[in-house]
Amino acid sequence: MADKTSSVDLVLDALGGTGRYQMFQYFVCMFSALSASFQLLNIVFVGRDVAHTCKAPVNTSDIYLITDNELIQANDSKISFEKCNIRVEANISGNISTSKLSCIYGYEYMEGKDTSLMSDMDIVCDKEHLQGFAQTLLITGQGIGAFVLPTFSDRYGRRPLHFVSHLCFLGFGVGVAFAPTYTVFLVLRVVLGFLQQGIVLTNITITIEIFPSRHRKLSGLLTSMIWTVCNAFIALIAYLMQTYSWRTTQLVYCSVSLYVFVEFFLLDESLSWLITNNKTKQVTKNLKKAARMSGKDCHTVLNVYKKIQKQHESEKSLTESLLGSKDQGVNGKTETVKEKDKTKPSFLDLMKRKRLAANVFVLWFVWITDSLTVFGLFMTSYSLVGSPHVNFVLYSLLEAPAAIALYFTVDRYGRKKTSVALHGIAGVALLAATVCKFVGEGSLWSPIAVTVFSFIGMFGASGAWGTACLFTPEMFPTNLRNFGLGTSSAFSRVGGMLAPFSSLLAEYVEWAPGTIFGVCCLLATVLVNVLPETMGRELPQTVDDVEAWHKKTDDKEAKEMDTFPMARPKGPMEC
Template sequence: MASKTSSVDQVLEALGGRGRYQLFQYFVCMFASFSASFQLFNIVFVGRHVTHTCKQPANISDIYQVIDNELFQANNSKIYFEKCNIRVEANISGGISTSDLPCIYGYEYVEGKDASLMSDMDIVCDRAHLRGFAQTLLIIGQGIGAFTLPVFSDRYGRRPVHLLSHLCFLGLGLGVAFAPTYTVFLVLRVFLGFVQQGIVLTKTTIGIEVFPSRHRKLSGLLNALLWTVATTVIALIAYLMQTYSWRSTQLAYCSVSLYVFVQFFLLDESLSWLITNNKTKQVTKNLKKAARMSGKDYHTVLNVYKSIQKQQESEKSLTESLLGSKDQGVNGKTTTVKEKDKTKPSFLDLMKRKRLAANVFVLWFTWITDSLTVFGLYMTAHSLAGSPHLNFVLYGLLEAPSVLVFFFMVDRYGRKKTSMTLHGIAGTALLAATVCKSVGKGISWSPIAVTAFSCLGMFGASGAWGTSFFFTPEMFPTNLRNFGLGTSSACSRLGGMLAPFSSLLAEYVEWAPGTIFGVCCLLVTVLVNILPETMGRELPQTVDDVEAWHKKTDDKTAKNMGILPP
């Protein structure tokens, strides 16, 4: 029986598989990676720490009036303007007495008050703990967006959700640049995280759906490479803008979102979504444009679509005729059986089936682990020597070789083996780094070994997360695909919110963060075995299609074990 999924693949193959139209649509959508990544990581530079001391008053003698102690006088005292306090030392009767005052006159910043968000709004000293909220609230917004927006994407299409999210992203980015207070800044960051997920999830889904199954790994490769380039450019922009105010730097970062106006004219709706949801008029219009761009005969492509459409309508009519007829029950009562619309499954349909529910929970735990590990390693990047701009670039570039490994493995050895290999590398390397750090204190080779194993861990973790982005959409039927990717991404926000605490935990239990990261990665290596292999399989249309993968795998396993006859 022909399925709508197979019709999509056949139509995409008729357009050339990875023809000019498909590549064009892919890049039109994927260049939004720059917008999404800039606002996610720019806080590292926009909100960077600026060296500061307490500000001196216009009249130094005012300090003695504040102390209000006649023993402290200008002729017997020295005043030190330190990082978070004003220290006054008085030589009284041959002894030194000290009086400490807070920075009651404000702060003096080495690079200027407007160099950073944190200096501009005095998020230092007793308010320094508020700095972490800037990223935490954005991640919370991402979690809310990941749970909410995919429902609209699956119902109304990828394109409208993507464009509206990107437009809002531009507006919110501009709002952040002109935020008058830190509270306003934090509120805007929540909404920024919310719509950022509308960009990331829809572009990932469109990237998967624009190519037929045999070319889907190309989407994963190009997506990861573009993300790597985007994160690297973040540091470059920060380096070039380091003499400007943080507001100017923020404007530079959000200006890339002006690209949404280009997308409005160039980005088409996903053919997979249009065909699945029977948008025949729009399908034929897009196919005409696609055939022209790809140098294919429009009527040939259209005939492929129409022939399969007719077959589907014939099969649907026959099925409805059979299932819609009255059936005489054994108790003599007449019942009418109505066919459920399998093209519009609900999330409960997955949860009601044990094997499919297990898939979902494994994917959720995998995403939590990947996010926790990658962001946790970014949070400890300051432990590397050298320029913070260079360190950021180094961690970003570590994703490139893992992408190449992913590209060569994913269609040769399968999604499961690729995921298991990269998670295994990450887990083993991070545990090795932890051991070296614990047993090699004071030994010259220890810092080198820790750095080397940590870099290897980042290589494995970033590649594993890229594999999860690629693997996850293939595990869900079309009308739950964006929702499945969205809930998985939402779960990863839990890891992102826990990651900043890794540095704090390390101050008390040095070996704990690396151990947690490593053990979780190794646990994922084992749990991925539960999932079915999707390599070479067309994207599933219904929940039954996904469950059929398990049945086929179970039958094959049973036959190999001699349980079933050959």
């Protein structure tokens, strides 16, 4: 029996599969990834640490008057202006007496006070623990947005949510550059995180739905490559803006969001959403435009759509007849199909079925792990050997080979095996980096080995996350797809919120961050096996479609066990 999902694939194939219209719409949509990625990771440079010392007063002798040590006040002393203390030392009868003062006169920054957000607002020394909140609160906003916004996307369409989010994102991005206090900055970062999810989640959904099922991996490859370029540009802009105020740098980063005014006239609604929600008039209009752009015969494309619509109507009439007869025979009354159509799938439908609920929980854990690992590695890039700008770019560029590996494996070996392999690579590499750091402490080879294994870990983690981005939308029916992707993305923010504090944890337990990253990745390799394989399957329309995948897998395994009795578990009497 045909369904609306298969009709989408047939229509997209009639347009050429990867025709000019589809590729044009893909790149129109994905150009907004510049906006989303810039505000997500620019804090690495906008909020970087700037070398500083305590500021000296106009009259240095004033320092003697405020020390508690009377002997120091009475003797000539040596004053040192350190990073977070003013050290006052005096040689008294051969003994060194020391007194420490806080930076009561403020701070002296080596590169200029307004170079970084943290130096501009004096978020250093006793306030240093507040630095991590700049990223944590943005990711908190992402989590809230991932839970709230997908409902609007599934109900009103991908396009309206995308534009509203992008436009507001521009406004609040400019607002961040003029934040008068750190508190205001943090509040605006929460809002940016919330709106960023409106851009990212609709991007993923639109670009997945714009190609037929056999070309979905192309979307995954292109998306990963585009994010690689976007992230690399973050470091490039930061390098070119080193001598400018962080506020000017922030304006440069958010200026790319002006693209929203161009995008408004170019981006169309997802055909998958329009067809599933019976927006026949808009589907017809968009198909005519798509056929002209792709060089396809307009009538041929429309005939494909109309033929499938007629098939749906005949199937619907048959279903109505059968349901009506059954309801009237059992209940003595007829339930109209119009009333049945009002019953739409909800997320609770997934939670009520054990196998499907297990899928959801595994996906959530995978997203948490991938987010924690990738963001944790980005946030600690400055601790590796070499320039932090170069390390950041290298980390970003590693997503390119990961995406290429993903492209050639997901349709050959499947989503599950690809995810298992990449999580395994990340887990082993990061644990190896931790061991090298611990065993080779103080040696020449240790920093190099740690850097190499960390890069391998980033390769595996970013590739695994790319697999999850492709895998997750395929696991949910159409009217829950954006919501399912949104909840998974929301749970990933748990990892993202913890990632900024990984460097703080390393100061107390140096081996802890790498161990946590590695163990979580290895655990993900085990849990992914719970999920059904989606390779070669069309996007599901209903919850029953997803559950049917499990039933087919169970039936296949049962047949294999009957065919090969030696592989069948032995009963008590067979031992």
